[in-house]
Amino acid sequence: MNPQAVATKGKIIVLEGTDKAGKTTQSRLLAEAIRISGKVCVVIDFPDYTTPIGQEIRAFLDGRRNYPPETKHLLFSANRWEKKKEIQSMVENGTTVIMNRYWQSNLIYGAANGINTGWILTLDKGLPKEDLVIVILVNPSVTTRRAETLDTFESDGRFAARAYKYYVKFAKQFKWKVIDGSKSKEQVHQEILKVLSKELKV
Numbered sequence: 001m002n003p004q005a006v007a008t009k010g011k012i013i014v015l016e017g018t019d020k021a022g023k024t025t026q027s028r029l030l031a032e033a034i035r036i037s038g039k040v041c042v043v044i045d046f047p048d049y050t051t052p053i054g055q056e057i058r059a060f061l062d063g064r065r066n067y068p069p070e071t072k073h074l075l076f077s078a079n080r081w082e083k084k085k086e087i088q089s090m091v092e093n094g095t096t097v098i099m100n101r102y103w104q105s106n107l108i109y110g111a112a113n114g115i116n117t118g119w120i121l122t123l124d125k126g127l128p129k130e131d132l133v134i135v136i137l138v139n140p141s142v143t144t145r146r147a148e149t150l151d152t153f154e155s156d157g158r159f160a161a162r163a164y165k166y167y168v169k170f171a172k173q174f175k176w177k178v179i180d181g182s183k184s185k186e187q188v189h190q191e192i193l194k195v196l197s198k199e200l201k202v
Contacts, residue, residue: 004064007084008094009094009100010090010091010092010093010094010095010096010097010133011036011091011096011097011126011131011132011200012087012091012096012097012102012129012130012132013030013096013098013099013130013131013134013196013200014096014098014101014102014103014104014130014132014134015027015030015098015099015100015130015136015192016101016104016105016108016133016134016135016167016176016194017136017137017138017167017181018136018137018138018140018163018164018167018181019160019163020138021136021138021181022134022135022136022138022188023100023101024100024182025138025185026188026189027043027098027100028043028096028186029189029192030098030189030192030193030196031043031098031151033189033193034096034098034118036200039094039096040093040094040095040096041096041097042095042097042098042140043094043097043098043100043187044083044097044098044099044100044154045089045098045100045101046079046080046099046102046105047076047079047101048082048083049078051080051082051083051117052082053075053078053079053133054082056075057072057075057076057079060072060075064140067190069110069113069114069115070115071084071114072161073106073110073115073120073123074123076105076106077103077106077123077124080102080124081104081129082125082137084128087127087128088128091128092147092180093099093181094162099130102127102130102133102155103123103124103127104133104135104170104174104176105122106117106118106120107123107170108163108165108166108170109163109164111142111162111170111171112159112162112163112166118155120184121131131200132177132195132196132199132200133165133174133176133177134176134179134192134195134196135156135171135177135178135179136177136179136181136188137163137164137167137168137180137181137183138163139180139184140157140163140164141183155177170177176201177195179191179192179195
């Protein structure tokens with residue numbers, strides 16, 4: 001076994017973006033490309049509905065529970081904390097972890113909900129730090145056309161427009177890389193690979 005390979009830490013790559021922007025599809029395409037290059041790669045979707053907290057999130061997104069906005073965002077954050085050790089372990093072992101949404105979503109949707117962004121940022125402080133954030137942006141009008149089913153967060157057009165605005169704002173502030181998600185699936189994938197190659201030399 002190559003000792004250098006063992007010493008190499010994995011990377012955390014976050015794919016963010018507006019609802020129905022193609023994050024799940026692009027996460028899978030990216031993972032496949034990274035595996036073809038010979039690296040171990042996994043995709044983690046947030047929210048993770050398989051955990052106890054994830055099931056509670058699914059319940060309020062489906063309209064079966066009603067919580068104040070702050071409680072919802074606490075649960076979104078707690079869902080990530082449930083996975084902290086697992087994520088750390090994978091990165092330590094050299095695995096590339098692709099996050100389909102991460103703490104950035106809590107910030108964006110919290111801001112769109114009118115919640116203090118300083119408070120939101122404290123919720124995820126101490127989680128494994130990402131190496132790269134790529135935001136796939138699609139105009140909310142396209143989102144509605146692409147959607148077959150919408151959860152309670154997605155079905156409010158004005159809310160979606162606010163989320164879009166905050167993605168643009170915070171992408172500039174935090175220097176996230178932005179990609180136009182209205183292009184074809186393959187074009188978006190190629191742009192993600194270009195960003196990855198430039199930023200992480202992957």
